[in-house]
Amino acid sequence: MNIKPTISWADFEKIDIRTGTIIDCQPFPKARNPSYILSVDFGELGVLKSSAQITDLYELEDLKGMQVIAVVNFEPKQIANIKSQCLVMGVYTKKGVSVLTPSIGCPNGLQVG
Numbered sequence: 007m008n009i010k011p012t013i014s015w016a017d018f019e020k021i022d023i024r025t026g027t028i029i030d031c032q033p034f035p036k037a038r039n040p041s042y043i044l045s046v047d048f049g050e051l052g053v054l055k056s057s058a059q060i061t062d063l064y065e066l067e068d069l070k071g072m073q074v075i076a077v078v079n080f081e082p083k084q085i086a087n088i089k090s091q092c093l094v095m096g097v098y099t100k101k102g103v104s105v106l107t108p109s110i111g112c113p114n115g116l117q118v119g
Contacts, residue, residue, distance in 0.1 A: 022079035023095070023118035024048050025108055031069040036086035042066065043088055046076060049115030054078060054091040062102025075106040075118055 030045040040061040047053050056076065060069075075095045082089040096103035 020079075021077055023075060024051065024078050024114075025112045025116045025118070026054075026074055026076055026078075026092075026114050028069045028072050028074060029053065031066050033066070034086070034088075038086075041085075042069065044069065044074075044094060046074060046092060046094065047114050048076075048078060048092075049113060051078060051115050055088055056092045056094050057083075057085040057088060057090040058094050058096075058103075058105075060094075060096060060103045060105060063099075063104060072105065073107050073111060073114075075108065 026046040026048040028044050029047045032043045034041040034043045034057060037057060037059075039059050041057050041059045042061060042064075044056045044058050045053050046056060054076075077093040077095065078091075080093055082091045084090075095106045097106065
């Protein structure tokens with residue numbers, strides 16, 4: 007297993023990781039790799055879109071209402087015809103990406119740290 011280079015605590019503090027709830031999910035046929043377009047509610051931060059390559063483990067109907075953990079302060083990234091505004095975090099498994107979720111329900115927009 008390759009470990010990435012060591013970063014400082016100050017580097018970590020720059021990453022804004024928050025809780026959110028998926029309020030809408032759509033197929034994303036224009037993406038190069040199989041993906042969904044997720045709309046995630048982050049409370050006071052508003053609703054942000056994300057392109058998520060999570061089709062191996064999740065059906066659209068499984069995602070609506072799911073709480074997720076996401077990075078919200080990356081620059082928006084143009085992916086096909088949408089701007090992905092956040093990165094929903096997940097773990098790479100042999101079967102696909104498993105989305106990170108809080109173990110208990112949390113208000114949208116709480117910071118992870």
